[in-house]
Amino acid sequence: MDLGLKGRAAIVAAASSGLGRAVARELAREGARVAICARTGADVERAGAEIQEETGSEILAHALDVRDAERVGKFVAAVEERFGKVDICVTNSGGPPSKPFADTKLEDWRSAVDLLLMSAVHFARETMPRMVKNRWGRFITITSYAVKQPVDGLLLSNSIRAAVTGLARTLANEYAVHGITVNNVCPGYTGTDRLGELAETISARTGTAPEEVFAGWKKQIPAGRIGTPEEFAAVVAFLASERASYVNGASIAVDGGIVRGLI
Secondary structure (H helix, E strand, O other): OOOOOOOOEEEEOOOOOHHHHHHHHHHHHOOOEEEEEEOOHHHHHHHHHHHHHHHOOOEEEEEOOOOOHHHHHHHHHHHHHHHOOOOEEEEOOOOOOOOOHHHOOHHHHHHHHHHHHHHHHHHHHHHHHHHHHHOOEEEEEEOOHHHOOOOOOOHHHHHHHHHHHHHHHHHHHHHHHHOEEEEEEEEOOEOOHHHHHHHHHHHHHHOOOHHHHHHHHHHHOOOOOOEOHHHHHHHHHHHOOHHHOOOOOOEEEEOOOOOOOOO
C-alpha cells in the first residue's frame, strides 16, 4: 500500500531512541524527509546518520530541549528552510518519574506539565500555521495508554497526558477545515529503554525483580507479550499518510489489548 509519504516533510521529536526513533525511521522508509530532535546532540546526530544510511531519505538532526519554546520555534523554522515546508509533526518527549501522590512535589508537577503538555503546545504553535498555509497537515501526539486507563504508579503521566489528549481533540476540531488531521497514538508496554527504566524503578520500590515486573505486565496484556517500537511506528506512519485523511481527533491505543474499555 502506497502511503503517499514520498517527499513529505516531517518532524519527529525525541527521536534519538525508542518510539521517536522508530517513527522517524518508518517515515523515512516511506520516503519522507525527516527532521529529528533530542536533547543530546551526539545522540540525535548519530541516530540521524544511521536512519539516513539505512533508508536513503534526507534527515535533519538538531539538539533541542522540547520544553524551550524559543528553540522549538527556531528548529521548526530551520526545517521549513531546509525542506521548503512542514507537512507532518509528531510530538514526543521522555516520561516523567514514577512517584506516588504523597511523594510528588509541586515542582514535579510543573516540570511534567512543561515536558508533556507545553512541548506539544510549542510544536503546535509553530507547525499548525505552516500546515494551514499548505492546506495539508498531520499533527500526531505520542501519549500513552494511560490516557484511556490509568497506570498504577504513573500519577504524572496519567494526569498530564490526558491534557495533551484534550489539546489534540480541540485542535482536530479547529483545523480539520484546513485539510489538517490531529490524532493521538497511545502506546502500551513497548520494548524501549524507558520501559526497562520503569521496571527498575518499580523493582527498587517494591523489592520485586525487574524480570518479575515484566512478567506481571505481560499477564495484563491479552496478546501476552511486550510490543515492539516498529509495530507502534507503523500505526503512526499510517496516520501521517494520505490514506488516513478521514481519521481525525482519534486516540488510538497500540497496546496489545491492555485497555479494556469500549473506546
